[in-house]
Amino acid sequence: MSMRAFRYIRHMVMGALCGLFITGGIAHAQKVIRIGAPLELTGKFVIYGSQGQRGLEMAVEAFAGTVAGHRIEVLLRDIQSTNQGAVSAMTDLLEKEKVDFLIGPIASGLVSAAVPAWRQRKPLWIVPGASALSFEEAIAGESMVFHTYAWGYGYHTGPANALAAAFGKGKKVAIIYSDGAYGRSHLPDARKHYTEAGFQIVATELVRENAADMNPALQKIRLTKPDVLVALMQTTDGIVVAKQIHVAKLGIPILVGSAFPQFQTWVDAVGEAANGWITAVAYLAGQAVPADPKYPRIFPAAKDWEAAFTKKYNREPELIDAMVYTSAAMLFLAIDRAGGGDKERVAKELRNLGVETIMGEGKFVPTPGGAVNQAFNEMFVIQRQGDKIVTVWPKARSNGQFKPIQ
Template sequence: MIGRRKVLLQISAAGLAVAAACVGARAEDTIKIGAAYELSGNFVSFGAAGKRGVELAADAFQGRVAGKPIEIVFKDNRSDAQTAASAINELLQHGVKYLVGPASSVSIAASIPAWRQSKPLWVASGATTAIEEQLGQEPNLYHIYPYTYDYQRATAAALKTILPAGAPIAVIYADDNYGRSSLAAVRKYVGEAGLKIVAEELIRPGANDLNPTLTKVRMARPQAVINLVQAADLITLAKQIQIARLNVPYLVSGGDVGSVEWQQSVGDAQEGWIGVTPFALGAQRAGDSRRADIFPPQDEWEKRFKDKYGFPPNWNDAAHYTAAAMLLLALDQAGGDDPQKVSAALNAMDVQTPMGRGKFEKINNTLHQAFSDALVFQRQGGRNVVIYPKDVATGAAKSRG
């Protein structure tokens, strides 16, 4: 009896070992991608778009690359600096070797120290500040998005075509990483465009009463206001500008102006606002004929997005789709879960995407940079009209007054 029990115990132990090995094999066969996004908090509109883009990219690959299933591990960083770092740490503990997200510059800046612990391959999108100076020379960083200075260069160039030489410009900037770092670029490019900054006004993130700031701007009598403010704060600012009847011919901000969330939140206050974006809804980009399943013509890609989510994509949706799709394509081309081979595939990649040509190059201080050119558009009659550059413009700028 004792001998039989010993045999049964040995068989059971062997069975458990085989089961554990099978589970381990299944876990190893799954390719995990960490996705830390602002799924709540002040930048939720950015993070929600990032999540949509990643989900749609996974759909395009039918949930598999190199014959292996994909697991997208989403973490909510709650638009909070401390939580952003914790989210990255949790993903690394989960065994991820690849990262996409977050969507805001503030969250990305807060994520950098945690990322440095093991430096997984990071395809970062949406970071217009912070990441270049700190991580630009890192070989495991692949950056998909124009930087702040790319945005402000395009903004100043567009304003130069609209306003007379020496025209007065006011700047409203948020007391955060995005606002402060963008201000330096605005000063540089506005000056080079022959325009003159006559007021620089700081606002605190989350502030409810912006009337004192708007009063100072009114007194400066600018012909344009460049607003270095994002997400929920830009909603508050746009509404209060309308209520205060601030009679400035041109109001300029970033990509938020093109987002459905911002437009729905501010209603008719959106009319005449100018935005800057690497993706313009309705542009006729041809797509990539070699991988039309992943990067179809833009109108078809927009239809896929709308069929899934019920509304058209914005610049953040397109950017994070592109980031995730290029990473997944690199994994597929590398034949599996080998970061060095995936990195080599990203280095060699040259595809046509909803954002334009997707090819990583060394640009300024970033070893792997794609998509540096930005389009400038204006909200006119409830739609985006591209006003700069002229070779792709679909209309001319109109004064709000």
């Protein structure tokens, strides 16, 4: 190598190193709030994770990317809709990245799988999903967990009471449930609340999660001639069960799903089989919800937020879009009020928040089951009637009545 070539290479290396040090110095000087976001971006729960990602994006934009003088940096991690993926992502975010704030995952089983990893450092954890009561038990007394999704019993108290009021007591109910954490955790509450509402449970059938064929269980249910069928399962299984009920022509006049009937992705997958399904919801686009008087830019009227969302994504928002947006916006507001990223101060500010949001009142309260911080536990009942969604309960906000499936 010639001396000239050597000097040229040395010059380039030194320049690169100088550039590296300067960039590192700038990065170090910047104030950053880092938010870990382990979400289901691929796999069977991708519809949850994709909504979560959109909600986070909208929340960051609402704060123009900064809070309390700090740049918001969201560290997205794809947990691939698996327990192992959830644990790996949580471990990476907590042990390597050392984040003090987490949002996600969404699906009950994946959230539960992440609990042991979370316990290692106990960052402030926003959980905008996980309705399973087993998770409520797991986080009992944990002051750093903020749950912003209705617990499983909310999916049963409303429909049971609404159906009893509409059709009277003594009707027969059959239950089909998946064998995972979600279905099993919902089963006791479904039994309890339908029984208390005056229904007679005539069948309880178990199906495997991700089963391609649920017909054997459905044919057993057919023999009991129920008036109501309650399906306790995640959305992917809800697609299978709805299609197979429709094809089998079971003739059951009332179909209730734990959560999946509210999702447009489920409707797109099952087509006309969606007609008549009932569920309880915490959010529905098109409701008349006013802006928060103190923070109208962050928590605008529902119609304005939904219009902005639709313009950005060319689709109407769904539950998890709205839930994650609201949860993240409340976290960012608490960080702003705390003046920075001290998680203890931020937790205190979160508990002190009381804001009007597109999800209703944003206020954290303890639950009878032991959760320290719970928001948005109120639900209402809807039914899909053709291409419309009709609110059927409670009467104060209803715009229609139940229509049994013919």
